[in-house]
Amino acid sequence: MTTTLTKPAADADPQPTKRVRRPKSARAGGQMHAGPIAYVILALFTIGSLLPLVWTAIAASRDNQRLAQTPPPFWFGGNLFHNLDIAWNDANLGKAFINTTFVAGVSALTIVFLSTIAGFAFAKLRFKGRGAMMLIVIGTMMVPPQLSVIPLYMMVAKLDWTDQLQAVILPSLVSAFGVFFMRQYLIQALPDEIIEAAGWTVPAAGGWCGTSCSPPPGPRWPSSAC
Amino acid sequence: MATRHDTAALPLKEGGAAPGRPPADAVPDDKDQRRRARLSRRWQRDMRWSPYAFVSPFFLLFLAFGLFPLIYTGWASLHTVELTDPTDMQWAGLRNYTRIFDDDFFWNAAKNTLTIGIISTVPQLAMAMGLAHILNYKLRASTFYRVVMLAPYATSIAAASLVFVLLFGRDYGMINWGLHFVGIDAIDWQNDKWPSQIAVSSIVIWRWTGYNALIYLAAMQAIPQDLYESAALDGASRWKQFLHVTLPSLRPTILFTVVVSTIGASQVFGEPLLFDANKGASGGAEHQFQTLGLYLYEQGWVNMHLGRASAIAWTMFLILILIGIVNYVISRRLRASS
Numbered sequence: 001m002t003t004t005l006t007k008p009a010a011d012a013d014p015q016p017t018k019r020v021r022r023p024k025s026a027r028a029g030g031q032m033h034a035g036p037i038a039y040v041i042l043a044l045f046t047i048g049s050l051l052p053l054v055w056t057a058i059a060a061s062r063d064n065q066r067l068a069q070t071p072p073p074f075w076f077g078g079n080l081f082h083n084l085d086i087a088w089n090d091a092n093l094g095k096a097f098i099n100t101t102f103v104a105g106v107s108a109l110t111i112v113f114l115s116t117i118a119g120f121a122f123a124k125l126r127f128k129g130r131g132a133m134m135l136i137v138i139g140t141m142m143v144p145p146q147l148s149v150i151p152l153y154m155m156v157a158k159l160d161w162t163d164q165l166q167a168v169i170l171p172s173l174v175s176a177f178g179v180f181f182m183r184q185y186l187i188q189a190l191p192d193e194i195i196e197a198a199g200w201t202v203p204a205a206g207g208w209c210g211t212s213c214s215p216p217p218g219p220r221w222p223s224s225a226c
Numbered sequence: 227m228a229t230r231h232d233t234a235a236l237p238l239k240e241g242g243a244a245p246g247r248p249p250a251d252a253v254p255d256d257k258d259q260r261r262r263a264r265l266s267r268r269w270q271r272d273m274r275w276s277p278y279a280f281v282s283p284f285f286l287l288f289l290a291f292g293l294f295p296l297i298y299t300g301w302a303s304l305h306t307v308e309l310t311d312p313t314d315m316q317w318a319g320l321r322n323y324t325r326i327f328d329d330d331f332f333w334n335a336a337k338n339t340l341t342i343g344i345i346s347t348v349p350q351l352a353m354a355m356g357l358a359h360i361l362n363y364k365l366r367a368s369t370f371y372r373v374v375m376l377a378p379y380a381t382s383i384a385a386a387s388l389v390f391v392l393l394f395g396r397d398y399g400m401i402n403w404g405l406h407f408v409g410i411d412a413i414d415w416q417n418d419k420w421p422s423q424i425a426v427s428s429i430v431i432w433r434w435t436g437y438n439a440l441i442y443l444a445a446m447q448a449i450p451q452d453l454y455e456s457a458a459l460d461g462a463s464r465w466k467q468f469l470h471v472t473l474p475s476l477r478p479t480i481l482f483t484v485v486v487s488t489i490g491a492s493q494v495f496g497e498p499l500l501f502d503a504n505k506g507a508s509g510g511a512e513h514q515f516q517t518l519g520l521y522l523y524e525q526g527w528v529n530m531h532l533g534r535a536s537a538i539a540w541t542m543f544l545i546l547i548l549i550g551i552v553n554y555v556i557s558r559r560l561r562a563s564s
Contacts, residue, residue, distance in 0.1 A: 041356075041360055042361075052393075122281065125280070136288075
């Protein structure tokens with residue numbers, strides 16, 4: 001960081017305003033400017049993150065014969081639309097897209113909403129059994145997902161839901177992870193003073209959560225919905 | 227869902243609207259006092275019950291779709307059940323449990339799960355912390371980097387594993403090709419024990435580092451700037467600020483990622499399953515990277531022993547609870563000592 005800070009000092013005369021501003025931003029702590037090393041590291045991580053994804057796209061544009069050959073292809077071939085056509089028609093991708101969007105949309109919205117209110121209660125409200133209930137929430141995350149496949153299937157079969165979307169949506173409407181996530185976040189991000197200000201004068205619990213929670217968890221909602 | 231929430235939220239609305247504004251009139255008569263008493267009773271009811279209303283939707287749905295399967299599996303683990311006919315259960319007592327504790331492959335899988343868990347979690351969280359620190363700088367195109375860091379998380383395990391299998395190929399893989407230039411002989415990433423575990427861990431690291439980095443970043447941005455300013459005024463260096471301001475403020479978040487990563491590591495399944503697709507659920511020719519999740523799958527869905535698979539699932543569950551308790555005790559000690 002020091003390199004970027006000393007640099008402008010050398011050719012400071014043409015831009016005197018910048019020279020005044022830079023040391024200030026350095027003092028402010030969390031928000032300092034990134035130096036070249038930071039960008040190099042980020043570039044490496046970007047390549048690492050995207051390469052496997054890009055490669056699946058390359059593979060999608062080739063045929064089996066080429067993919068089996070030894071130096072694997074590094075650039076796109078001409079088969080993309082042919083492959084897409086087959087995938088779209090044979091795998092019925094259009095219907096799958098609609099279903100996925102619907103299932104993901106409904107469960108994401110519900111998870112965000114239910115996780116926020118439950119996480120808020122665990123983070124900021126006092127009630128009997130809070131600790132035990134929180135342990136249960138964390139405990140549910142420890143259940144191996146493979147474990148519930150058979151019982152869930154038998155349940156769904158009993159309800160005659162085997163070919164319907166609610167069989168997929170209902171079990172995924174709540175997420176223990178989401179509750180835990182919102183709780184850990186709200187403990188810090190939501191100052192008690194705001195709740196007191198909102199809560200003791202307008203003690204509608206719904207009002208508390210509505211007015212005091214909604215700005216801070218904003219950045220967290222997308223991730224708890226994943 | 228909507229109906230369920232409505233029933234849960236109803237009492238709040240009743241109690242909520244009422245005691246909002248204090249009555250403005252100066253002469254409190256009898257009627258007014260009674261009204262006030264009623265409002266305050268409502269208010270207290272609201273205070274007492276609303277937390278339960280907030281958490282009840284979660285617990286109702288969990289009861290139906292989480293607790294029932296858990297108990298059912300516990301019940302099944304005490305029976306001899308085969309996948310071919312899941313409704314035909316014969317009482318077996320604890321025999322399923324003694325069988326798996328006598329099985330060397332169970333202990334092998336437990337050891338592999340532990341080592342793969344450590345190899346994947348520790349570097350992943352350390353790298354995520356560094357990455358979050360960099361992302362917290364003033365950056366050009368910061369949104370771009372954040373989206374990119376989340377890209378692996380949005381990739382399906384299957385797609386990621388396929389690509390990594392190619393990268394780690396013994397004869398033609400890109401990684402051995404690169405090692406060749408540095409003068410290192412070809413490594414058999416699939417059949418040697420430690421290389422295969424490192425390779426499987428690298429898939430996990432690839433998928434989760436950016437995700438954890440974004441969690442750390444969100445928490446870092448919630449740290450008040452004045453803490454850094456006063457630390458800087460006291461003459462704390464950047465590194466000291468990171469140690470004494472950033473890390474303590476991130477403690478709940480770090481605890482969270484450790485818990486979630488530990489749980490995730492204990493359930494690693496898709497990556498080792500697809501890393502050697504020919505061997506499938508056995509986790510390599512000599513079970514060298516078979517995890518507990520894979521062992522469970524092999525017993526239940528390859529060997530058809532549903533009862534034994536249920537016993538493995540419950541054992542995993544109990545091990546995790548044990549780890550959770552240890553984690554809790556350690557974090558309490560840490561809090562007490564600081």
